[in-house]
Amino acid sequence: MTAAVPLCAIVPPYVLDRLAEAGHEPAVRSLALDTAHRAARLTAPPPTGGHPAPSRVIADDGHSQRLPGRTVRTEGQAPVSDQSVNHAYDGLGATFALYADVYGRRSIDDQGLRLDATVHYGQDYDNAFWNGQRMVFGDGDGQIFGDFTACIDVIGHELTHGVTQFTAGLQYQDQPGALNESVSDVFGSLVKQYALHQDSADADWLIGAGLLAPGVQGVALRSLKAPGTAYDDPQLGKDPQPAHMRDYVNTADDNGGVHINSGIPNHAFYLLATALGGPAWERAGRIWYDALTGRRLPADADFTAFARATVAAAKARYPDQTSVADTVTASWAQVGVSPG
């Protein structure tokens, strides 16, 4: 650990608390910094000026798995010959555009955070993740997965983990963890829909369409429209996502099945967006965004607490259209969650 800051960015406060209680020195320092950062964010006036513009820096890991890698393209520079670099650059831009244009958000932290990404991470690395500070993309092994920069919904998904980190801070475990995952899927899909100017009825509602290698039996990693149907393959197994609380999966793996049970809130969002009609990022997306960023949602929110937050957000945002909040309630009810 070279400094306390990386730990501060990655580790949620409740873990820092626990570590700090145990006398872990970097955690004590991180916690102090973290508290200061949070306070600064709450009191800092929003930056003023024109329409926000992204600041992107793409680095190449050269397969070494040593971050951050060598910088290969920065904001405003022309495309390079390496398409992974360009796809990452474009995907970061598309994500920035959705948040800025539609929700008025200035980057991931709403303070103009520079968007950093590293491509070609590791050898045949089958993953992409947000490490608390930057996006990291593997090339895929070519057998099951292709290049993880290929899907802008995946890029939107990862950067949304950053947005969640800076807002509701949903714990990455059990139901709050599944909500954290679901919010990333929802806004990941909205990044793609916004870039393609698609209405909710025309969107594919898939996460990772085109990411599976040729020969794998499946269309994507997940489907918000039909959870549990994205793939069914001898190597991968079958998409395990439920679409209803009655099929909620209790497991210790994957932080309590955060990538599995996210199917339930994912489907609630899909039901809402298609019931309201039109572009999903407008009313349905706005309600989800308000719930996530409204500062009332606790970090340990379960599905019911999040559902309540979305109903409250709908009432606050559309006070003269009570049917919108009713549709939110009905969408949750269809997946077995009662906002009460």
Add this chain to the structure above:
Amino acid sequence: MDTMRIQVTRTGGLAGIVRHAELDTVDRTDAPHVHALAREAVAGGLRAPSYGVPDGFHYEITVDGRTVYCADPKLTDPQRELVSLVLREGA
């Protein structure tokens, strides 16, 4: 040199797909190297699963019945080499 039985389970990741593989070092010409890697990987591991990062891979490494945990992106070099070897060449 005795043989070693090494098991790796990888969970999490953007796709949330579990992978498991195990490898026995009997008949491996590189057994001494793999044994050294495994010992170092276990020495650098945690006794309980760690939080990691959103969408990061989590690994459970079991060497001759002893289990440790680690998570991306904070793997030690021996852990990285070992999990990659077992997931690639194990059954």
